[in-house]
Amino acid sequence: MNISVAVVEHVARLARLELSEEEKNLFAGQMGAILGYVEKLRELDTEGVLPTSHAVPMENAFREDAECPSIGIEKALANAPDRVGSFYRVPKVIE
Amino acid sequence: MDILDQSIHELHQRLKSKEISSVETARAMLARIESVEPQIGSFITVTPEQALADAEAADRRIAAGQMDVLTGIPLALKDIFLTEGIRTTCGSRILDNFVPPYSATSWEKLKERGVVLLGKLNQDEFAMGSSNESSAYGTVRNPWDTDRIPGGSSGGSAAAVAARQATATLGTDTGGSIRQPASHCGCVGLKPTYGRVSRYGVIAYASSLDQVGPLTRDVTDSAIMLGALAGHDPKDSTSVNTPVPDYSAALTGTIKGLRIGLPREYFIEGLDPDVHKAMDAAIESYRRLGAEFVDISLPHTDYAVATYYLIATAEASSNLARYDGVRFGHRAEGAAGLLDMYTKSRSEGFGAEVKRRIMLGTYALSSGYYDAYYVKAQKVRTLIMQDFICAFEAVDVILTPVAPTPAFKIGEKVADPLQMYLSDIFTIPVNLAGTCAMSIPAGISASGLPIGLQLIGKPFGEETILRAAHAFEQATEWHTRKAVI
Numbered sequence: 001m002n003i004s005v006a007v008v009e010h011v012a013r014l015a016r017l018e019l020s021e022e023e024k025n026l027f028a029g030q031m032g033a034i035l036g037y038v039e040k041l042r043e044l045d046t047e048g049v050l051p052t053s054h055a056v057p058m059e060n061a062f063r064e065d066a067e068c069p070s071i072g073i074e075k076a077l078a079n080a081p082d083r084v085g086s087f088y089r090v091p092k093v094i095e
Numbered sequence: 096m097d098i099l100d101q102s103i104h105e106l107h108q109r110l111k112s113k114e115i116s117s118v119e120t121a122r123a124m125l126a127r128i129e130s131v132e133p134q135i136g137s138f139i140t141v142t143p144e145q146a147l148a149d150a151e152a153a154d155r156r157i158a159a160g161q162m163d164v165l166t167g168i169p170l171a172l173k174d175i176f177l178t179e180g181i182r183t184t185c186g187s188r189i190l191d192n193f194v195p196p197y198s199a200t201s202w203e204k205l206k207e208r209g210v211v212l213l214g215k216l217n218q219d220e221f222a223m224g225s226s227n228e229s230s231a232y233g234t235v236r237n238p239w240d241t242d243r244i245p246g247g248s249s250g251g252s253a254a255a256v257a258a259r260q261a262t263a264t265l266g267t268d269t270g271g272s273i274r275q276p277a278s279h280c281g282c283v284g285l286k287p288t289y290g291r292v293s294r295y296g297v298i299a300y301a302s303s304l305d306q307v308g309p310l311t312r313d314v315t316d317s318a319i320m321l322g323a324l325a326g327h328d329p330k331d332s333t334s335v336n337t338p339v340p341d342y343s344a345a346l347t348g349t350i351k352g353l354r355i356g357l358p359r360e361y362f363i364e365g366l367d368p369d370v371h372k373a374m375d376a377a378i379e380s381y382r383r384l385g386a387e388f389v390d391i392s393l394p395h396t397d398y399a400v401a402t403y404y405l406i407a408t409a410e411a412s413s414n415l416a417r418y419d420g421v422r423f424g425h426r427a428e429g430a431a432g433l434l435d436m437y438t439k440s441r442s443e444g445f446g447a448e449v450k451r452r453i454m455l456g457t458y459a460l461s462s463g464y465y466d467a468y469y470v471k472a473q474k475v476r477t478l479i480m481q482d483f484i485c486a487f488e489a490v491d492v493i494l495t496p497v498a499p500t501p502a503f504k505i506g507e508k509v510a511d512p513l514q515m516y517l518s519d520i521f522t523i524p525v526n527l528a529g530t531c532a533m534s535i536p537a538g539i540s541a542s543g544l545p546i547g548l549q550l551i552g553k554p555f556g557e558e559t560i561l562r563a564a565h566a567f568e569q570a571t572e573w574h575t576r577k578a579v580i
Contacts, residue, residue, distance in 0.1 A: 015457040018442040033513050038401040041471050051473030055289040055304050061332035075196040079423035084416020093433050
């Protein structure tokens with residue numbers, strides 16, 4: 001299957017990835033080969049077959065709506081790349 | 096060397112009789128790790144201080160007569176398990192400085208039993224790989240032949256057991272990541288049924304397929320570890336609330352009348368002749384033990400790899416969206432705005448295989464392709480599950496090879512991802528079906544490499560595969576073979 005560099009660029013944008021020219025060309029070829037391989041699924045008639053999203057069939061798992069302690073601000077922020085007080089700091093969103 | 100070779104149950108007897116202490120055991124293991132690490136590279140982080148503190152606590156517990164079979168046993172964890180206060184990288188640069196604020200349930204459970212933590216083990220980045228070559232922390236080398244891969248993604252977990260750097264280890268298995276490295280390194284690897292062990296605090300790759308399991312020296316240890324890990328966890332809504340049996344009690348040594356299925360789709364032409372020979376010999380051993388063989392078919396086997404690489408990559412692209420440089424992990428410097436920060440942080444932090452799978456998954460989920468790829472794969476998954484349901488009407492266990500060949504050479508498949516993906520052809524269907532399976536040593540190739548045998552069980556049929564594996568182990572001596580390192 002043929003995957004163009006333009007398609008690779010579009011998918012990279014959706015995935016929030018920035019690829020070098022070399023990576024774009026490499027991925028175009030490799031994605032083409034892998035997607036070509038998965039085309040074989042089309043050989044199978046799956047009319048009327050239900051899709052499986054989980055191996056174990058289960059209903060919603062409910063729990064009591066009870067109060068319990070959380071990990072706390074300091075622990076939650078301990079890995080923050082940047083912070084101000086009890087907040088994560090990120091680049092400006094709105095100009 | 097003696098302490099290093101012990102299984103959990105052997106070491107337990109010696110700790111119990113006070114012949115050795117847990118601190119002595121931990122020191123011996125740490126010295127071993129230091130001496131062989133330059134050749135193997137199983138560890139990303141070694142935790143000597145933690146190990147000695149754990150060992151001292153274990154010795155106090157033993158002195159107080161409060162020990163259980165895991166107290167004082169030196170273990171190591173794949174670096175995918177969150178360990179509060181101990182760096183957890185998942186094999187990725189993007190988590191290079193990540194110190195988790197809480198621990199995985201499986202680690203909490205082992206800690207309660209008084210185990211000793213030696214460190215965090217090398218793995219393919221985000222568990223994406225079959226050779227451990229995608230780790231950002233270097234390729235692990237197979238202790239049986241250091242020019243070869245140990246398997247993946249739990250390559251460090253298997254190599255550490257084989258190189259006698261830990262008594263047992265934990266891994267995770269999404270498409271074969273416990274069984275395939277166990278096979279390539281000559282140890283016992285168990286992938287429990289989906290939902291048997293909590294996934295809480297295990298960094299997610301493909302959430303409908305990921306499962307936690309042990310890598311050990313023998314089947315008895317595998318049963319001990321599963322007993323410690325299994326059970327419902329309110330923190331994992333997909334963990335199943337069924338009673339945990341006494342897995343050790345299942346190891347009766349007798350399998351007379353056990354019906355073993357041989358799926359014709361797994362004994363194919365491309366199978367390495369040494370692997371084929373080992374399977375034939377194993378079948379003969381089982382026959383002598385009183386098992387009955389049934390020829391079966393799992394007709395959709397040939398579609399499993401394609402199905403897996405759509406479902407797993409789709410789930411991965413969604414799971415890995417959380418790595419955006421905001422709350423933890425790598426953040427790129429000098430980004431022009433928020434979107435640029437996300438993009439740059441991810442592009443700098445992720446390696447090539449992770450990017451490739453995120454790209455494939457994003458493509459499969461994108462507008463216009465969702466039904467043709469993702470939903471189609473979910474439907475074929477249903478057919479693959481039905482194959483197993485039908486087969487298990489006639490048999491108790493299914494016997495197959497774990498991998499089509501013994502461990503391949505480092506670098507051999509790096510340039511061709513599709514060939515790499517096809518090396519998981521015999522392990523992937525089990526994850527799609529959500530059932531349990533294990534790899535046990537069953538031979539040595541002409542070039543001196545271990546060959547594993549896969550036993551697949553019914554959902555929640557771990558007792559049966561453990562019993563079958565144990566009976567084989569009693570009748571053969573493959574599990575006593577050791578890598579010379």
